[in-house]
Structure formats: C-alpha cells, structure tokens
Amino acid sequence: MSPTMTAARIHEYGDASVIRYDRIPRPSPGPGEVLVQVAATSFNPSEVGLRAGYLRDLLPVTLPYTLGLDLAGTVVEVGAGVLGPVPTSTTGAGVRGLAVGDRVIGLVEGAAAEYTVAAASSLVRAPERLPPADAAAIPVAGLTAWQAVHEHARVEPGQRVLINGAGGGVGLFAVQLAKLAGATVIATAAPRSAAAVRRYGADEVVDYTTTPLPGGMDVVLNLAAIGPEQAATLATLGEVIVTIATPIDAPRATHFVARNDPAHLARLVALIDKGELVVEVAETYPLTGLDEVHRRAEAGQTRGKIIIQGEIRA
Incomplete structure (x- = not known):
C-alpha cells in the first residue's frame, strides 16, 4: 500500500x-x-x-x-x-x-x-x-521585502523611507532591510505591533489610527490593504512609491507581486546567519x-x- x-x-x-x-x-x-x-x-x-x-x-x-x-x-x-x-x-x-x-x-x-x-x-x-x-x-515575506527595498525602491543610504503596514510579516523584514541599506525608517503600525517595529530598527513609529502620516519622503513602501482615501494620501508623500497590496495611482508608483528568486533567498539566509537580520x-x-x-x-x-x-x- x-x-x-x-x-x-x-x-x-x-x-x-x-x-x-x-x-x-x-x-x-x-x-x-x-x-x-x-x-x-x-x-x-x-x-x-x-x-x-x-x-x-x-x-x-x-x-x-x-x-x-x-x-x-x-x-x-x-x-x-x-x-x-x-x-x-x-x-x-x-x-x-x-x-x-x-x-x-x-x-x-x-x-x-x-x-x-x-x-x-x-x-x-x-x-x-x-x-x-x-x-x-522567510520565503514569501522575505522575498517580498527584499524585492520592494532593493529592486523596486532601490533604497540608498541617507534616504527617508516611510513603511506603511510595518507590523506585518513583510513589514518586519522591510524595516530591517531598509535600515541595513542605510535609510532612516519611519514606520506605521498599530499599538500592538509598535514595540516589535521599534525593536527591529524603525527610527520613528507612527500610530496611523491617531496621527497624520509625515510627508517629504524619498520612498514610500505600502505593505497594507488600504482604501482609496489612504491610497490618495500615500500618493502625495514620497518621490518613489512601491506597493505590494492596493495599487496606488501616482507618478513613479510601482505595484508588484514577489517572484521566486533563490538567489535573493540565499542572500536573506546569509544575513540571518550573520546575525544581521532577525526572524520573529x-x-x-x-x-x-x-x-x-x-x-x-x-x-x-x-x-x-x-x-x-x-x-x-x-
């Protein structure tokens, strides 16, 4: 049998x-x-x-x-x-x-x-x-964050990066990868996720339920499903906008679905084994x-x- x-x-x-x-x-x-x-x-x-x-x-x-x-x-x-x-x-x-x-x-x-x-x-x-x-x-969340930060946003040292929805699985990777790239990270998160987001490197955490989102960003990464009003707001906040959930209608905005790339996955594994990337x-x-x-x-x-x-x- x-x-x-x-x-x-x-x-x-x-x-x-x-x-x-x-x-x-x-x-x-x-x-x-x-x-x-x-x-x-x-x-x-x-x-x-x-x-x-x-x-x-x-x-x-x-x-x-x-x-x-x-x-x-x-x-x-x-x-x-x-x-x-x-x-x-x-x-x-x-x-x-x-x-x-x-x-x-x-x-x-x-x-x-x-x-x-x-x-x-x-x-x-x-x-x-x-x-x-x-x-x-690691695989889905890590690959999505890697490709958002490095392929689509091309985050560079000294940039200001707003990560909307930083408290989810993709967000905790994205915060760390943006920090490793040398960016200043401003993250939105609900109160229950704020401590984890800070622990993994966010320079500032904004409670999106009570506080307006800051503008003047070099990069906006949207990792959350959002409504038309919030999408319109995010469209005004950054020079480059990358979203993995709700499409955002703005110049230089990119909406993508992560692809399987073993080379990217291997780089994430290397960072984890060096202690530079933490998995929660x-x-x-x-x-x-x-x-x-x-x-x-x-x-x-x-x-x-x-x-x-x-x-x-x-």
Whole structure:
C-alpha cells in the first residue's frame, strides 16, 4: 500500500470552513526534484484571498488545491539528475547539489502538508541559526521585502523611507532591510505591533489610527490593504512609491507581486546567519489549525508571522 500524508486543501472557494485535512498519496520526486518532509509552512494574508476566490483571475489554481507557499523542511528523497554534495571546484550536468538530510527553505506551492515535492533549483539551504520550523517565516515575506527595498525602491543610504503596514510579516523584514541599506525608517503600525517595529530598527513609529502620516519622503513602501482615501494620501508623500497590496495611482508608483528568486533567498539566509537580520515568529499552530488562523486573520486578530507546523505521522 502506498504511503499517505495529510494535506490542508480546498475543493471549492469559500470561507475558512472549506479548508479540509485530507489523507492523500505521498508524492514522489521526478527528475530534478526532491521530496521534502515539511517542518512547517507559514500563513500569508494573500492566502485568504486565494481561498475565498478573490484572486482566481490573478492566481488561478486547479482544485482541489493544497495551501501553503512557504516551505521549511528536510530533504528525504531525491529525483534523477539531482547532484549530491560536490566540491566547489567540481561541475556537473545535474541540478546543484542537494542530498537527503539537507534542511531547506523555498517558495513552493502546496507546502501545507506533511510532505511536498519541489524543484531542487527552487530551494536553498535553511539558516543554521533558526529552528527548522521558524525558517518557514522567510520565503514569501522575505522575498517580498527584499524585492520592494532593493529592486523596486532601490533604497540608498541617507534616504527617508516611510513603511506603511510595518507590523506585518513583510513589514518586519522591510524595516530591517531598509535600515541595513542605510535609510532612516519611519514606520506605521498599530499599538500592538509598535514595540516589535521599534525593536527591529524603525527610527520613528507612527500610530496611523491617531496621527497624520509625515510627508517629504524619498520612498514610500505600502505593505497594507488600504482604501482609496489612504491610497490618495500615500500618493502625495514620497518621490518613489512601491506597493505590494492596493495599487496606488501616482507618478513613479510601482505595484508588484514577489517572484521566486533563490538567489535573493540565499542572500536573506546569509544575513540571518550573520546575525544581521532577525526572524520573529508571533504564533505557532499545528497543520490542522490552519482554518482557525484564516478565521482569526479575517477578524483582524493576527499580527506578524504565524508558523503552521507539519504533523508527521508514523
């Protein structure tokens, strides 16, 4: 009998009750792929829209669909053409080296499961400084923040950067990366997130519920879903505007969706292992608690990165 596993899947679009914990066949890696035992995935707010069907035109999926985009785990099987560890002076025709036992992270669809298959070329080795499950906080949020700060905003030393929505998972990476780039960071955050935002380097924290946002910024990074009035306000505050959520109609404004870039992911891992970038995990849930996380997120009761641990059975 073929081995099975638990996966958090949706068979239809709808509210959090459509998330099911199915027992399905465990996949096998094909050429260039590896099978990863999942230590954890993490929750991203965009997955609420995906589950509800709001993103079906932007991110079409085939149902039933296994949730989870952040992967942290251990390689347990390698497919054909995946090289094992090789000296740096050696070259070969296979995918760069990964071997059974390697701890890895990556942006991989279907990570809310006990096991998942991924292209070896899409993964990087996990940070040595972090517990295996905590590393799941990195891929989506870290890549989004890296590309916002370095690719789209091109933050430089001495610039003044306003980060709107700094208390979320992307925000805590963006604050740190902007500071590492030499910027002065002004961050908006709700009172419950203000201490964390300050801890990770913000020079000033503005409570957006009570205080007007400052102008005269070189860069505005918008990381929050906002209404038309706030979008219009942000459009007036900075020379360069980058948004990952609500589009903003302004000159030199960029709206983007993060792409999977293992080279960027490897640079984030290097910063973490050097102690220059800190990963904060707000909460941890079991795999079978993912529906509850979705409900809490829709009610505005979550903050920061939430880890969803795998539940490996014998």
